[in-house]
Amino acid sequence: MKAKSQVAKISAKAAVVPKISHPIIPLKDRRLNFGAKWDYTPSLEDAKPYPIAPRHELFINGKFIAPAARNYFPSINPATEQPLTEIAEANADDVDRAVKAARRAYDRVWGKMPARERGKYLYRIARIIQEKARELAVLETVDGGKPIKESRDVDLPLVAAHFFYYAGWADKLKYAFPGKTPHPLGVAGQIIPWNFPLLMAAWKIAPALACGNTVVLKPAETTSITALRLATIFQEAGLPDGVVNIVTGAGATGAAIVNHPDINKIAFTGSTEVGKHIAKAVAGSGKKLTLELGGKAANIIFEDASLDQAIEGIIAGIYFNQGHVCCAGSRLLVQEGIYPQVIEKLRDRIQTLRVGNPLDKNTDIGAINSAAQLAKIRELVQSGLDEGAALQQTQCALPAKGYWYPPTFLTGVTHAHRVAQEEIFGPVLSVMTFRTPEEALERANNTPYGLSAGIWTDKGSKIFKMAAKLQAGVIWANCYNKFDPTSPFGGYKESGFGREGGLQGLAAYSRLD
């Protein structure tokens, strides 16, 4: 008792004590100053050791060959607008050659090969990717505009991880689906996008090969270089000729793959618009189809969330890879009570994002992939402004050449705005508020898409309650944009169907009896 009374006595004294020995900054001047004091000098990753050949041919039947029509198109560096190389344009004849090579390889070699032998090739490919990770990261950055920090620390480790993961499945397939026996499908036609060129190639090729299929892959026309570099890794790994064929080109090349009669499976990652065309073209053909399409994910922040960490999740959700992410958290739903704090913190946080040369190791936001994509982003943001939204952007200077868009968020957005409905596929976030969890749910699901969502709350029960009702293939709780080969990925509704990654990813490339 005595001790307690002493505390009370000191308390009474303490009540008058906290003397202010500091200047008090008036309210209007209370802001953080992210200026040029101790600015970081550029720290460029050296691209010189990795020269890019002036011309890239098609990779068919284990060899690089010229396209039948001898047509080539330029590939440029989006950060400088300088041409990097020219890429062969495959027409229907080239695609036919590739499919024939894949069929031959399937019938004669790969389809008959013992599964453990297939696994060995995949392990070998994974190891070579790790050895050449730096080169591949540099090429990915130069070709696509993404910051070297991301291609080095996210893309390449995941590419290798996917090959390792599916290499492990190759000889264990009969245990993957209890009571059922998986068989390969045959020749898989795969069409991939430009946002994660090498990673998407890995997502498609690794499970297809593990399950015993052969592949005809078409990379996006703006980002073909790393897929073709991957082809040389297949050569180095001694992968039998024709098991993987890479045909480059634009929409017409893709259409030739989709419409080829001797393909058993189409896997497409890209826009919902193209996905719908493919679904129509494939209908009735007997081809198996998986589609991974667009998204307009809701990132939902509740009042009880760990706020500073939620801000990091918002940043990771929308500014990762310049927002060129189908599962980007592009609709921010903030619970009313914390809306002012979230806006203030977000405004401060984006000031520290560094936009510029993607080869600079300190760059957080690289170049927009193409002039067309930049125009689309600008058009959509302008529509938001025309419809009454307010613009918040970083003050950073942008390079004179190349395609750039600063980290942006729009406030005063309603669910009826185009920027709240259409996929922008750029570093632009639309911020909205909600009052109750039910309202958040209703708004989050009020979209034709259903690829991903984020939930931020300190309450576990709320996470489960929300996750059960959100119509999204991937839901991140108190984190965002986390990827792992063991975890299936894919969408609901107009975001597509079928799963890639994990055990479920095997089903997309197998016939189950």
Added chain:
Amino acid sequence: MKTVPGTLATRPAFLALPPASFQRAFATVPTIDQIMTEERAAAFTKRSLKTTAKLAGLKMAVSMCDLTTLEGKDTPGKVAYLCRKALQPIEAKYGVPPCAAVCVYPNLVKPARRFLGDRSPVKIAAVATGFPSGQYPLRTKLEEVRRTVADGADEIDMVIDRGAFLAGEHARMFDEIAATKAACGPAHLKVILETGELVTYDNVRLASEIAMQAGGDFIKTSTGKVSPAATLPVTLVMLEAIRDHFFATGIRIGMKPAGGIRTAKQALAYLVMVKETLGDDWLTPDLFRIGASSLVTDLLMQIVKCAEGNYQAAEYFSLP
């Protein structure tokens, strides 16, 4: 946001205290998510500092060091040597600024003051309040602080009563800090949370709030006697608390990670974190310090490497 629990034992003291600011600290503090905090902290280590930015960062780090010796076998001679090193860490031609302070036990404040004189650019910091455990009666802690300040300390590095904090007696902890601040008089007060004993980031955030509300001029991670000492995520949580306190009150509180920071590379990561969390205004020894002993030597070795192009052997540098 969560409500801070109070035990029955603290209630009387809690209710005895009227100030509104006090209520704010105790009513709610934000929760901290471990995974995203650690991920964010790790991101700062990825900044790549080269050439002029590296050299400027290294020199700035030296100017923020509290050159520390906290051993039972410390002597006035060792302290004099430390003071000399703090005044001029290396030959003048390298243009390295003096360290911010020397940090010593109370009994060695007088010799330090004798050596440095009254107008030294190097401050004298003394650990007090029953450092490192804090397991002493408040009366003796306050007496220790008063005497140490009278002996010439510019700054007092106090330890909080972790026992009281962990038992939920937050009011008691608040009172002790406030009383220590009063005993400091003109001296600046750094409040050591000993985050290694608080364990969770939620605790670190709450303790930071209380320390700032109660009058601490700086909040400091560790004594250096408990492992883990300073870490990047713990420091990040404290920097975020400082930022929110600034927005709420207009007062800029300082930050001092201490213990375990031994390499120049680590020190630069801390500076990057300060720059990108609190901004340029905190990149000053008035608001950011690093408590260390061997760190300065590594900083100097790197500075000489930047200037001369190659590393010099360790024996060219004075001991920490």
